[in-house]
Amino acid sequence: MDKPFAPSARAPINVLVADANPRRAKALSDTLRADSSLHVQSVPVGMSLIDAVHQYYPDVVLVDMARADRDALDSVRALSAPALERPIALFVDEDDVNLMETAFDTGVCSYNVLDAPPDDVKPLLRAAIALYARFQRTRAELNAAQQEIEERKIIDQAKKLFMKNEKTNEMQAYRWFRGRAMQTSQRIVTIAMQYLAAQQKSDSP
Structure with missing residues (x-):
């Protein structure tokens, strides 16, 4: 490894x-x-x-x-x-x-x-390591921000579908997903993905 x-x-x-x-x-x-x-x-x-x-x-x-x-x-x-x-x-x-x-x-x-x-040569090597570490941190921050945006989109999509199916408002929908996440020790985005997958499966002929 x-x-x-x-x-x-x-x-x-x-x-x-x-x-x-x-x-x-x-x-x-x-x-x-x-x-x-x-x-x-x-x-x-x-x-x-x-x-x-x-x-x-x-x-x-x-x-x-x-x-x-x-x-x-x-x-x-x-x-x-x-x-x-x-x-x-x-x-x-x-x-x-x-x-x-x-x-x-x-x-x-x-x-x-x-x-x-x-x-x-050591100053050049240390500079290369420092620049690389800084690049890695910046890339990790950008990846984390992008992932957060994607997860918000999934959660919002699941909430909208839940609101439509259950005739609830956004706060009620969010509480349902949060409650399920707490009960199953999973992240809200995971519950949202599972909900969307289940709805897609039920809608399939």
Whole structure:
């Protein structure tokens, strides 16, 4: 079972280094390992980035490449699955505005144009993690708001049908659904969905 993304502020940052060039990957990994607050793993030769994320469960993925291209970003895009999604910092040697936009679209949250990684990469990694966490919170809030709107629509639809069938007003309809929810230890929206399903079934020929 995949572990959810939940980096600890006290524990070392678990970094996964992905670079198709073994020499570049080793050089970057050696630089990172000089910092005792970082726990560094490299994607083994022949292993896909997705498999490496499954195996190492990193807090952040650092992708380093001489010149990124859209094919190289396909593996990054594959990390968009909820169980695998991780903050990704990308290091490239050459600036490319179009590529940068594509990188952000694929899920990269830190795009860095550097001839060589700096001695202290940790601020960039922490920034990538912070941006990712903020994005996750914003997305969760938007999803919760959207779900609330959808649930209100279902409840309102069920209330209107109940009012029509039972000749009641809106307050009486709401009390009925709330009472059923309390009796069965279920949410009101669940009772509303069950009521709508039952009415639809009874109306079917």
